[in-house]
Amino acid sequence: MKYPITKHLKDGLLENNPVFVQFLGMCSALAVSTSVINGLGMGLAMTAILICSNVFISLLRKLIPNEVRIACYIVVISTFVTAVDLLLKAYIPSLSASLGLFIPLIVVNCIILARAEAFASKNGVLDSLFDGLFMGLGYTFALISVSLIRELFGSGTIFGIPVFDPLGLQPLLFFQTPASAFITLGVVTALVKAITNRVRARKAPKIKI
């Protein structure tokens, strides 16, 4: 392996987080973040597909002719997406029903194509595997943090368990509307940005002096 696992970990979860930093895959991040279960399910589906497509493309990287590589990537990615779609329909039908259209739409999610083009086509199988794993987890992390806020305030529950009811609080229905998806994601992104900036400033005080 060319890179240590910790680098993949830090890259995927924070420094190069697909949603918070690269702003890829926003459509699904906005649409399915109404409940934590949906966010988690979507994130894990995405992670599985990312790992499979990264490994597969990295294995074939010497065989795929440069001219038709994008076409090859799309075929590979849509195969795995369809496979995950079928598996979800068969074994977790409730999740498949609530994610709906956004499972097939993973095909055009820029994260997967971007990782295939920028990483898997240039690196070894193991590196690509870990890259897929941690990019997927970074996406999952982003989805969970947004959906946690939206579910808690919008329905007063976490993982479907009522939290607001016992406290005598009313949920704010605004957090279930499409508008709140944009705003919550915006605020969380700003928070992540503020935290990483602070960490970076603390790590490199020498530059200031």
Added chain:
Amino acid sequence: MPRNAEQTAKKTGGTPILKIVCSLLAICTVCAAILGSIYLVTAAQILDNETRTVSEKLQSIYGEDCEFADRAVPEGAIASGVWQVTRAHENAGLAVRTSSRGFSDDIDLIVGFDETGAILKIEIVSIAETAGIGEKVKEESYLANYAGKSGPLVLNEDVDAISGATRSSTALMRGVNQAIDCYEALKIKEAA
């Protein structure tokens, strides 16, 4: 841009077209094999899930001692399935499955009629309305308002809308009326 095109042209010259075709073909074959095998494994299960949900819903309307036979949907009716219900070889009514566009997605429902044509019970197969507002239409206590009703129904006369969820209530009412229309169409056909 022109330089790029030139580069691509040069590279295309580098890889013979036969190699491109062969490798594309090989990748497609592998992908097709993966997909085909997964489809083989899951197809039965997916169909099974679907039929199981429907039969569970039907049993919850009529009880477990009933038999359900598929019937053809009459022409012009908006329904995705009709079942003739029999209990111990006696007519026990008709069940109609239909769907109606709600606030955010289709509401898929099964309406059970008894042998006289009055609504016995409504079961929701799938619903994706706003949690906390529109989703209230799927609660048993609300659906129970429809029990015993027959004929074309009017919102806020036969059954009240849920406040704040007028569109979801309207969608449900529209679905029920579609089922009633389908029931009537079948009865007219039987009489003729």
Added chain:
Amino acid sequence: MDLANLLLIAFSAIIVENFIFSRFLGVCPFLGVSNNPSTAFGMGLAVTFVITISNLMTFGINELILKPYRLEFLQTIAFILVIAVLVQLLEMFLKRFVPVLYHALGIYLPLITTNCAVLGAALLAVESYTSVLEATVFGFASAIGFLVAILIFAGVRERLVFADPPKSFGGMPITLIAAGLCAMAFSGFSGIDLTKSIF
């Protein structure tokens, strides 16, 4: 299959169920190219062009090939390939025969393959509509909805340049919040009950 029905589909797709603000389809290009109104307009037009044609084709393929052979589970893979080929062909065709249009839309065309609005429109159309005319009108109207949204938002973003948000809100976060406010405005349309419509 009357005109009123088609108008209803169009109105609903443009305003009530706007692709960006209510269905979250095509958000990536929406955030990416709404920097200034003229690029936004170019992108919107290119998307309209592609979605209309791709809906026509994917619906036909679904009816003529996938449905008769019970291959609906291949919809995703078949549609994305059709869209990719279509975009490529369109690019070549425009370059050769309509250079004016090519210069206006050219740079946006390659980006459209990975625009989820195109695949989303194709998948939604085969799921909800039964005739090729309805599917095409739905595609065209959804794309117009996209165009309207991206144009409005490009106007908003022009003003955003002069805003001075806290440092960590600068850039994407404030853009997302502005998009949220636009979505809130659009949610005002969602109360319209189209079944009792004016048509």
